[in-house]
Amino acid sequence: MAVKTEKYYVPAQSPWPIVGAVGLFLLASGAGMWAAGIAGIAGPVVFAAGTLVMTVMLFGWFSNVISESHQGLYSEQMDRSFRQGMTWFIFSEVMFFGAFFGALFYARILAVPWLGGAGNNAMTHEVLWPQFQPIWPLLTTPGGMETTAMGWLGLPLINTVILLTSSVTAHLAHLALLQEQRDRIKAWLGATVLLGVLFLALQIWEYVHAYQDLGLRLDSGIYGNTFFLLTGFHGAHVTLGTLMLFIMWLRVNKGHFTPAQHFGFQASSWYWHFVDVVWLCLFVFVYIL
Known part of the structure; x- marks a missing residue:
């Protein structure tokens, strides 16, 4: 008896991976030049170019995958591969943010007390920085730059409510999909997108407030570094x-x-809930504590 095997679709060569790599390179290069204040207007221009390339790549790559799916080229094994791929992608993002939270915790729990003379380092701050006060957040840099901490009330709290609400609307959109209520899917998913845009607009406003009113900048010592x-x-x-x-x-x-x-809908929802959880951790450990 012949053994029945399941087909596994192997797509043709695609330009989108290299396009995505170019987009990420432009984003990183532009952000670096912009943050360092070098090359004048080139930094924002390169960053904008990277954003455009990444947007084109996402729409193009997504359209290819959607077309292949509608042609019936994917098997159950392929669906499992998509789920495993998205799961590992989110796990890599957890590790990405874990590294930055680790830097924050290291600075707060180990480095700052050590510089303040904790343990067997009683004279460290006298040698390196006589006026140093081991209190987080550090509002004065060794160079004398002073800043103000960003409080959790106001914009950060509003953005927290916005993201939590968006997580609820995303879940309601998923429930509507399972119940085949197309109009409700459009409404709840559209509301989620609008809440995401509103969050980003308020975060830009918060950054302007930080730079102009608080003196909180990317170069404001370890506090400014970790915050931004x-x-x-x-x-x-x-x-x-x-x-x-x-x-x-x-x-x-x-x-x-x-x-x-x-x-595709479910994977986007997973990613959105992950983003919400990261923000809750940020709100607690960056803004409140």
């Missing part, structure tokens, strides 16, 4: 998540997805 790196990278992930959900909203309007087949 953690919140900035999170903002980048919110941008990506919002773009993914917007693409899902467009697909819903085209009649895509069924209760049995909607992994």
Whole structure:
């Protein structure tokens, strides 16, 4: 008796991986030049170019995968591969943010007390920085730059409520999909996208407030470094998540997805909930504590 085997679709060579690599390179290069204040306007221009390339790559690559799926080229094994791939991708993101949270905890729990003379280092601060006060956040740098800490009330609290609400609306959109209520999917998913855009707009406002009113900058010592790196990278992930959900909203309007087949929607939802959890950790450890 012949053994029945399951087909496994192998896509043709695609330009999108190299396009994505170029986009990420432009994003990183532009962000670095922009943050360092070198090359004048070149930094923002390169960063904008990277954003455009990444947007084109996402729409192009997603459209290829959607087309292949609608042609019936994917098997159950391929679906499992997609799920495993998305799971490992989110795990890699957990490790990414874990490194930055680790730097924050190291500075707060070990480095700052050590510089203040904790343990057997009673004279360390007298030698390195006589006026040093081991109190977090560090509002004065060794160079004499003074800044003000960003409080958790106001914009940070509002953004927390916005992201938590968006997680609820994303879940309601998923439930509506399972119940095949197309109008409710459009409404709840559209609301999620709008909440994501609102979060990003308020974060930009918060950054302007930090630079202009608080003197809190990327070069404001370890506090400024950790604040902007953690919140900035999170903002980048919110941008990506919002773009993914917007693409899902467009697909819903085209009649895509069924209760049995909607992994693209589900993967975007997973990613959005992950972004929300990261923000809750940020809100607690960066803004409150």
